[in-house]
Amino acid sequence: MSEIFGVPVQALMGQLMLGLVNGSFYAMLSLGLAVIFGMLNIINFAHGALYMMGAMFAWMGLNYFGIGYWWSLLLAPLGVGLVGILIERSMLRWLYKLDHLYGLLLTFGLALIIEGLFRDQYGVSGQPYSIPEELTGAFNLGFMFLPKYRAWVILASLTVCFATWYVIEKTPLGAYLRAATENPQLTQAFGINVPLMVMLTYGFGVALAGFAGVLAAPALQVSPLMGSNLIIVVFAVVVIGGMGSILGSIVTGLGLGIVEGLTKVFYPEASATVVFVIMAIVLLLRPAGLFGREK
Amino acid sequence: MNRKRVGYAFLLALMLVAPAVVYPVLVMKILCFALFACAFNLLIGYTGLLSFGHAIFLGTAGYVAGHSIKVWGFPPELGLIFAALAAAALGWVIGSLAIRRSGIYFAMITLALAQMMYFFFLQAPFTGGEDGLQDVPRGKLLGVVDLADDYNLYYFVLAIFVFAFWLIHRTIHSPFGQVLKAIRENEARAISLGYDVAKYKLLAFVLSAGLAGLAGATKTLVFRFATLTDAHWHTSGEVVLMTLLGGMGTVFGPVVGAATIITLQNELADKVGSLVTVIMGAIFVVCVLAFRRGIVGELGALYKRMTGTR
Numbered sequence: 001m002s003e004i005f006g007v008p009v010q011a012l013m014g015q016l017m018l019g020l021v022n023g024s025f026y027a028m029l030s031l032g033l034a035v036i037f038g039m040l041n042i043i044n045f046a047h048g049a050l051y052m053m054g055a056m057f058a059w060m061g062l063n064y065f066g067i068g069y070w071w072s073l074l075l076a077p078l079g080v081g082l083v084g085i086l087i088e089r090s091m092l093r094w095l096y097k098l099d100h101l102y103g104l105l106l107t108f109g110l111a112l113i114i115e116g117l118f119r120d121q122y123g124v125s126g127q128p129y130s131i132p133e134e135l136t137g138a139f140n141l142g143f144m145f146l147p148k149y150r151a152w153v154i155l156a157s158l159t160v161c162f163a164t165w166y167v168i169e170k171t172p173l174g175a176y177l178r179a180a181t182e183n184p185q186l187t188q189a190f191g192i193n194v195p196l197m198v199m200l201t202y203g204f205g206v207a208l209a210g211f212a213g214v215l216a217a218p219a220l221q222v223s224p225l226m227g228s229n230l231i232i233v234v235f236a237v238v239v240i241g242g243m244g245s246i247l248g249s250i251v252t253g254l255g256l257g258i259v260e261g262l263t264k265v266f267y268p269e270a271s272a273t274v275v276f277v278i279m280a281i282v283l284l285l286r287p288a289g290l291f292g293r294e295k
Numbered sequence: 296m297n298r299k300r301v302g303y304a305f306l307l308a309l310m311l312v313a314p315a316v317v318y319p320v321l322v323m324k325i326l327c328f329a330l331f332a333c334a335f336n337l338l339i340g341y342t343g344l345l346s347f348g349h350a351i352f353l354g355t356a357g358y359v360a361g362h363s364i365k366v367w368g369f370p371p372e373l374g375l376i377f378a379a380l381a382a383a384a385l386g387w388v389i390g391s392l393a394i395r396r397s398g399i400y401f402a403m404i405t406l407a408l409a410q411m412m413y414f415f416f417l418q419a420p421f422t423g424g425e426d427g428l429q430d431v432p433r434g435k436l437l438g439v440v441d442l443a444d445d446y447n448l449y450y451f452v453l454a455i456f457v458f459a460f461w462l463i464h465r466t467i468h469s470p471f472g473q474v475l476k477a478i479r480e481n482e483a484r485a486i487s488l489g490y491d492v493a494k495y496k497l498l499a500f501v502l503s504a505g506l507a508g509l510a511g512a513t514k515t516l517v518f519r520f521a522t523l524t525d526a527h528w529h530t531s532g533e534v535v536l537m538t539l540l541g542g543m544g545t546v547f548g549p550v551v552g553a554a555t556i557i558t559l560q561n562e563l564a565d566k567v568g569s570l571v572t573v574i575m576g577a578i579f580v581v582c583v584l585a586f587r588r589g590i591v592g593e594l595g596a597l598y599k600r601m602t603g604t605r
Contacts, residue, residue, distance in 0.1 A: 098587075105582075106584070108579060109576040109577070110576065113572075115572065116575075120569045232407060235403040236403070236410075277411070279408075280411075287396055
């Protein structure tokens with residue numbers, strides 16, 4: 001069996017893997033959006049810009065300070081998380097009592113600022129970032145070659161996603177977090193520092209975006225524009241999955257990545273729009289989203 | 296009431312003589328974006344719906360007007376009407392999907408659907424892709440007035456703007472507009488009073504899309520081309536900014552906001568280059584944090600405070 005529906009297995013599997021890689025990014029970003037939305041009631045439009053910032057930090061670390069990939073994987077998300085905490089402390093916390101739309105508008109403005117600053121410094125063209133030595137080459141699985149880096153991206157993002165799920169659903173810290181999401185006043189009355197948790201949640205959510213950015217740096221090119229195109233697709237993913245469930249975000253992200261990969265094989269013209277078409281269909285059939293609850 | 300009339304008459308007189316002082320194409324650009332922002336304000340300011348994909352109506356109508364005038368040989372007035380109707384039809388499709396969710400989801404859905412249309416335009420053969428649709432002739436209005444002349448076109452554009460502005464003004468102050476405001480203030484209550492909220496929202500969305508389309512079609516006529524920029528989400532963000540800066544839910548806010556932003560972009564474009572985006576973002580942040588009523592809203596509040604204490 002070397003062909004399925006007239007498509008060589010090699011090409012099909014290749015696109016499927018690529019789809020899973022993209023899906024991993026969708027999953028990590030929509031997970032961060034969902035965690036932030038749950039706690040802050042804000043849709044973080046700057047998420048794409050902060051993802052780009054993670055990738056740019058990795059690139060800058062390598063080219064200015066000689067910091068390698070593995071250290072970047074730790075340091076860049078920390079840096080992005082710190083930026084996030086600064087944003088939360090200095091701006092977002094003034095908006096919690098207002099209409100949710102103001103949070104969207106503010107973070108949109110922030111996205112423009114971050115993207116504009118990097119574009120002014122580095123232009124719009126992509127900068128190459130090479131794959132670390134340990135992960136170059138490919139596994140031969142018999143029916144296909146699996147590039148090691150792609151396997152690593154999928155593995156790393158799945159690990160991070162499930163760790164997040166575990167922390168939120170199965171640990172005491174997660175229980176406080178869920179309580180603060182459900183009823184902040186009451187949780188605070190029990191002596192839990194809710195504003196601190198809100199701050200750390202935002203920092204963690206955007207650090208997740210930064211982590212995705214570092215993972216993406218060798219797989220895609222590092223460019224100031226890489227975030228803004230992605231964030232709109234991630235919004236569609238969030239609408240499809242609904243933001244109520246953490247596992248839902250992960251599954252939806254990965255699933256849509258695969259669907260997009262398959263579309264590239266069978267009908268490449270639609271690969272850029274297929275996620276949006278699915279979103280329209282989901283809105284018609286299940287307006288609250290696949291895993292969402294109607295409020 | 297009389298003072299208001301005098302005010303409007305004075306503004307109109309100012310607009311009539313404006314091309315003698317300012318470069319008419321710049322004023323026409325401002326008028327197009329002012330109309331666009333007014334149409335957008337009908338949704339955000341009076342219905343409480345944040346559409347984050349409104350540029351798609353501007354862009355779509357631009358292409359439809361350009362294509363129908365250039366390729367099919369439509370006269371300009373027919374091309375504009377046709378394009379506005381096309382944008383309204385697209386508004387009906389996107390609107391009926393988007394109003395199935397509210398609040399933040401509404402914004403994300405409109406943004407995503409607009410992006411989908413953007414990719415469609417990027418690939419479609421009739422748009423000219425990255426190059427855009429160029430050399431659209433301005434033609435003759437009703438077969439008589441030559442619009443290739445900037446001054447003739449200016450008065451035509453001004454007439455379109457005044458008509459649309461009047462239409463929006465009438466809509467806001469009609470019973471229909473009152474229901475929209477009721478939905479903005481308290482949707483659950485509007486439902487309990489027996490209003491079919493979804494129908495009102497959709498109608499407002501279609502009207503707003505059609506008027507945004509009219510702005511886009513007029514813009515194509517002014518600049519003689521239609522490009523992807525008009526359909527890009529950056530433009531959607533710009534119209535949000537114009538309305539926010541001028542004052543959401545005020546009649547003149549969007550006009551003031553559009554004039555400020557366009558003038559600013561015009562002045563800054565060759566001085567700071569790509570930092571324009573940063574400045575736009577900074578205005579966004581400042582407006583949201585400190586200035587939520589916008590220029591017109593703040594001035595109105597100031598006026599009320601001064602007359603109130605007196």
